[in-house]
Amino acid sequence: MSLLTAVPVPDAFETRTNATFEAMMWALSRPGTVQDLPAPGMTGIAEALLDRECRVFCDDPALADRIAAFGAALMPLPLADHCFLSLGSTIDRLAQVAVGSALYPDDGATVVAEAQFGTGQRLRLTGPGIETHAEVSLDGIAPGFWAMRAELCRYPAGFDLFLICGAQVIGLPRSTIIEVL
Amino acid sequence: MTIATLTRPWEAMSYGFLDASAKRELRRKMLKAIAVPGCQMPYASREVPMARGWGTGGLQVTLTLLKPSSVVKVIDQGADDSVNAASIRSFLSKVSGARETWDTTEATLIQSRHRIPEERLRADQVLILQVPNPEPLRPVEPNMSVARQMHADADYGRLWLILYEQIVRSGRVMQGAAYPSLVNGRHVMTPSPIPRWDVPKLHMAQHLTFLSAGREKRLYAVPPFTRVEPLVFSDVPYQVEDHAALTCHRSGMTGYFMNEIPQEDGSSAFELSDSHLGIKAIRQAEGAAVKIGPTWYENGKMPQ
Numbered sequence: 001m002s003l004l005t006a007v008p009v010p011d012a013f014e015t016r017t018n019a020t021f022e023a024m025m026w027a028l029s030r031p032g033t034v035q036d037l038p039a040p041g042m043t044g045i046a047e048a049l050l051d052r053e054c055r056v057f058c059d060d061p062a063l064a065d066r067i068a069a070f071g072a073a074l075m076p077l078p079l080a081d082h083c084f085l086s087l088g089s090t091i092d093r094l095a096q097v098a099v100g101s102a103l104y105p106d107d108g109a110t111v112v113a114e115a116q117f118g119t120g121q122r123l124r125l126t127g128p129g130i131e132t133h134a135e136v137s138l139d140g141i142a143p144g145f146w147a148m149r150a151e152l153c154r155y156p157a158g159f160d161l162f163l164i165c166g167a168q169v170i171g172l173p174r175s176t177i178i179e180v181l
Numbered sequence: 182m183t184i185a186t187l188t189r190p191w192e193a194m195s196y197g198f199l200d201a202s203a204k205r206e207l208r209r210k211m212l213k214a215i216a217v218p219g220c221q222m223p224y225a226s227r228e229v230p231m232a233r234g235w236g237t238g239g240l241q242v243t244l245t246l247l248k249p250s251s252v253v254k255v256i257d258q259g260a261d262d263s264v265n266a267a268s269i270r271s272f273l274s275k276v277s278g279a280r281e282t283w284d285t286t287e288a289t290l291i292q293s294r295h296r297i298p299e300e301r302l303r304a305d306q307v308l309i310l311q312v313p314n315p316e317p318l319r320p321v322e323p324n325m326s327v328a329r330q331m332h333a334d335a336d337y338g339r340l341w342l343i344l345y346e347q348i349v350r351s352g353r354v355m356q357g358a359a360y361p362s363l364v365n366g367r368h369v370m371t372p373s374p375i376p377r378w379d380v381p382k383l384h385m386a387q388h389l390t391f392l393s394a395g396r397e398k399r400l401y402a403v404p405p406f407t408r409v410e411p412l413v414f415s416d417v418p419y420q421v422e423d424h425a426a427l428t429c430h431r432s433g434m435t436g437y438f439m440n441e442i443p444q445e446d447g448s449s450a451f452e453l454s455d456s457h458l459g460i461k462a463i464r465q466a467e468g469a470a471v472k473i474g475p476t477w478y479e480n481g482k483m484p485q
Contacts, residue, residue: 007278010196010249017201018248021208028215029389029404049212051205052187071187102333106213106222128218128365128407131385156367160216173216175365 020048024162027171032125032134034117040167042084042112046070050082058084059093080109087113087141094148097159105156108174115140115163117170122181136170138163146180197247198276203227207245211391214402219364221315226398236269237395239292239311243273246290246307251279254288259296259454283457286474297379299437299455300474302388304405310373312394315401317361317371337369340412348417363410370401378421378438381483383409425481429453432462436481
């Protein structure tokens with residue numbers, strides 16, 4: 001019996017999670033560029049990244065149930081390594097997001113939130129992944145968010161942000177310097 | 182959520198060999214590695230059918246990225262046909278159905294031991310370097326808890342001291358491979374044992390680089406357009422190997438990194454270390470329609 005004579009074919013789960021991760025990887029590698037996810041919404045991101053080793057916070061109870069189905073433990077915000085937040089109205093919770101430390105930068109959380117691309121606040125981005133500078137327009141994020149992010153992300157500590165708009169994603173790692181225009 | 186809902190039907194083998202939970206852990210760590218360029222992120226480093234120290238770190242990153250449309254190139258010291266490279270490449274292709282290639286310009290994933298190809302990598306390519314020792318501070322600080330604190334404090338004085346001592350003793354920097362380099366102005370990394378010749382290829386590059394050490398269970402990354410600056414003194418400039426004037430005795434190419442082949446009479450012959458670049462040059466000379474991509478070094482010099 002030879003298990004490897006046939007060409008292996010990925011199932012739908014593997015194809016989906018692989019494509020989701022690849023979109024997130026390129027989004028984080030090139031901050032400000034819009035990458036396409038295989039499916040709209042945050043559930044796909046949770047599916048590609050989360051399992052029983054993760055602690056997650058989600059402020060939308062319906063979404064929290066769907067995320068918890070992947071095995072991650074629902075936790076209070078300061079203890080979570082992946083945070084699914086709505087940043088539209090209030091940013092009070094942001095101060096509690098884990099940012100890690102210079103000693104353990106990987107303790108900084110991954111924050112996933114919804115936003116609208118192409119309208120609203122213009123931002124100028126510089127840093128790794130950007131040759132000179134990049135500009136993005138983002139709407140649906142409460143004013144004051146970017147100032148608070150700059151306050152919290154004391155590189156190499158900080159949190160990494162993925163913004164979702166339908167089936168599109170923009171990544172803003174902690175290394176990106178964001179100027180509000 | 183119960184264990185029953187998380188359990189999947191039995192399969193003879195997971196696609197891409199690694200199971201889904203191993204891939205998820207690597208994905209999480211790869212994202213953190215991109216977010217903090219040059220900073221070593223710990224990961225579990227699963228068992229793969231290969232001994233630790235033979236490229237298991239690079240292998241796990243490649244396996245996580247593989248999909249049926251991937252095209253994989255694997256090189257060992259620049260050569261596609263060494264036993265280690267050929268075995269890894271055929272394994273990658275067997276477990277994923279991805280196409281194998283020797284051609285740098287065709288590949289989407291390039292796993293490498295100790296070299297970066299001479300042809301420029303594009304924005305859609307990922308370079309995965311196998312790393313034996315990921316800790317640049319190990320020669321000066323064997324205690325890894327202390328080394329972590331030194332990284333946290335950006336306390337890299339002792340690395341400069343090593344370079345200074347080499348200059349005092351030998352008149353030049355003797356560090357040949359794994360030259361310590363400052364990434365994004367914050368973390369010093371060891372760029373795996375690539376020669377000094379290859380370090381400038383990481384600076385403000387188009388492609389994404391992962392560096393992964395399976396035995397040491399750490400991975401780090403250099404995203405595109407990230408500053409990678411070798412540690413140098415302002416009055417002692419960084420020098421790459423003196424290979425600019427050497428000519429490959431098989432392909433006739435000049436101005437690339439060469440392997441030195443000792444001859445019977447005590448002299449040396451040289452051949453291209455990037456073996457497939459040499460093959461392409463020979464085929465081109467024979468009249469075949471082979472396209473050599475743009476190279477990083479032009480006439481033996483890296484354009485500034």
